[in-house]
Each structure stands twice: as C-alpha cells, then as structure tokens.
Amino acid sequence: MEILDDYEINRRLEDLEGWEHKGDALHTSFQFENFKEAFSVMTRIAFEAEAQQHHPEWTNVYNELMISLSTHDAGGVTEKDFKLARSIENIIDSAE
Structure with missing residues (x-):
C-alpha cells in the first residue's frame, strides 16, 4: 500500500470533520454521553x-474515545486509513 503525501492527506481531510494529520497518522476524538455509549460505539x-x-x-477514558489511524506496514497514512476513518464517521453518525 502506497503512503499518501501531505497534499493528498490534507485534501482528503477536508471531507472528514474533526480529523487531523500529525506525525504518521490521522487523529480524532469523540465524546459520548457516558461510558456505556462510548463502549457500544467502540464495539x-x-x-x-x-x-x-x-x-x-x-x-478510551470514561466517555471519550481517542483514535489514531496509520498503516504501520507502509509506515504512514494510506487509503486504508481513510477508508476506515469514513467507516468510523458513518458509525458515529448512525449512533447519534
């Protein structure tokens, strides 16, 4: 899997609210009403x-979930990370 360059990562991040690129990974966090809700989404x-x-x-600490995505085999951010990030967003959206 090919590592995406900074330009491509930043371009794709425009479609993912609340995600940022730091180091070799995509990062975000979510807050929920309580631990049970956070754990349900994690599952x-x-x-x-x-x-x-x-x-x-x-x-995960109580109601907060912090997520980092990186393709360790490739040594950085790839399409796999964006595919999972979009899936995570869909799961979060359906939980609201």
Whole structure:
C-alpha cells in the first residue's frame, strides 16, 4: 500500500470533520454521553475494523474515545486509513 503525501492527506481531510494529520497518522476524538455509549460505539468500530483487516490505535477514558489511524506496514497514512476513518464517521453518525 502506497503512503499518501501531505497534499493528498490534507485534501482528503477536508471531507472528514474533526480529523487531523500529525506525525504518521490521522487523529480524532469523540465524546459520548457516558461510558456505556462510548463502549457500544467502540464495539461497532471493532467489528468494522476486523472486517477491513485494519485496526485503530485507540484509548478510551470514561466517555471519550481517542483514535489514531496509520498503516504501520507502509509506515504512514494510506487509503486504508481513510477508508476506515469514513467507516468510523458513518458509525458515529448512525449512533447519534
């Protein structure tokens, strides 16, 4: 999988509200009403990540979920990261 350059990453980020490019990854965070809601969304994301065979780095503290996406095999951001980011956005949107 080919690493995307900064121009292409920034262009694609225009379609993903709340995501940013830092280092070799895409980053975002979400806040939910409570831990149960956050964990429920994490479970849905986990099933999608497994289906795509691409897994996020994430942390969860109570109602906040922080996500980083990077294609470690390639050493940076690739199309796989944007595909999963769009799927995550769809999951978040359907949870609201």
